Amino acid sequence: MISPLIQKLLRRDELSVREKAVLGELLQPPIVIPAGSDIVRQHSSPQYSTLILDGFAARYVMLMNGSRQITELNVPGDFVDLHSLMMSPMDHGVVALTTCPVARSPHEGLRRLTETEPHLTRLLWMDTLIDAAVHRQWIAGLGRRTALARLAHLLCELYLRLEIVHRAGRGRMELPLSQAVLADVLGLSEVHVNRSIAQLRSAELVKWTGRAIEICDWDDLVRQAEFDPTYLRLTRAPV
Known part of the structure; x- marks a missing residue:
């Protein structure tokens, strides 16, 4: 059930069999959130953190x-609100x-895990630090990158995160x-998103058909x- 989380954490450091079991015991049975529904509401005070x-x-x-x-954007293996353990209500x-x-x-x-599992605590802490690093890159993109560079950067980031x-x-x-969602992500109009996709295609950098x-x-x-993957911390090292 939690294989995406395990795969992501293993990219950064080793996990023992016991640690994998501890992570599995943390989680309640899966539920399905329909598209368009809030997983966490702004200004709410959740009593749990949610794993995609x-x-x-x-x-x-x-x-x-x-x-x-x-x-x-959050992908499989992401705790979308791990920080809600310490920061509530949600901003x-x-x-x-x-x-x-x-x-x-x-x-x-x-909370029990933070008291009994220092290695797992550090790994999950790193996960929230990588979230912050992603935010910094997105801020830099919104402020300084061209529309084409923003889209190219997003594709590079998502590919590596999904590959993990x-x-x-x-x-x-x-x-x-949809292009409307991409416009929200990139801080662009749908017209600019469509134009940027066309530029990537014409430069033969990507083939983009529907969702593929x-x-x-x-x-x-x-x-x-101008993509530098350092902020994603893809190299395994002791944590």
Whole structure:
């Protein structure tokens, strides 16, 4: 059930059989969140943290005028609100962009883990630090990158994050998000998103058909995005 989380943590450090079992015992039976439904509501005070088992979700901030800014995409293996253990009420919401099977971990169990499992605590702490690093990259993109570079950077990031949890490989991934959602993610109009996709296609950097994306030239896509994966911490090292 929790294999995406295990796969992600193993990319950063080793896990013992006992530690894998401890993580499994934290989680309640899976439930399914329909697309478009909130997983966590802005200003709520959840008593559990939620792990995405499959699908795509998004952190968002809703402004008083009703407009929404997506601040991060969540993929399988992500705890979307691990920080709610310490920060409540939530200053943002999390919405399911597709149908999302999820598993919840009551905060009581997470608190016990911090007292009894220092290695797992550090790994989960690193997970929240990587979330913060993603936010920094997105802020830099919104402020300084061109529309084309923003989209290229997003594709590079998502490909590597999905590859870790075996949802991407050999240059291929699925991105079941509408151009309206991508516009929210990138801080662009749908017209600019459509134009940027067309530019990537015409430069033969990607083949993009429906939800299926094939990256044809990874090195050129990285150059276009000025993408440096350091912030994703993909190298295994003792934590």
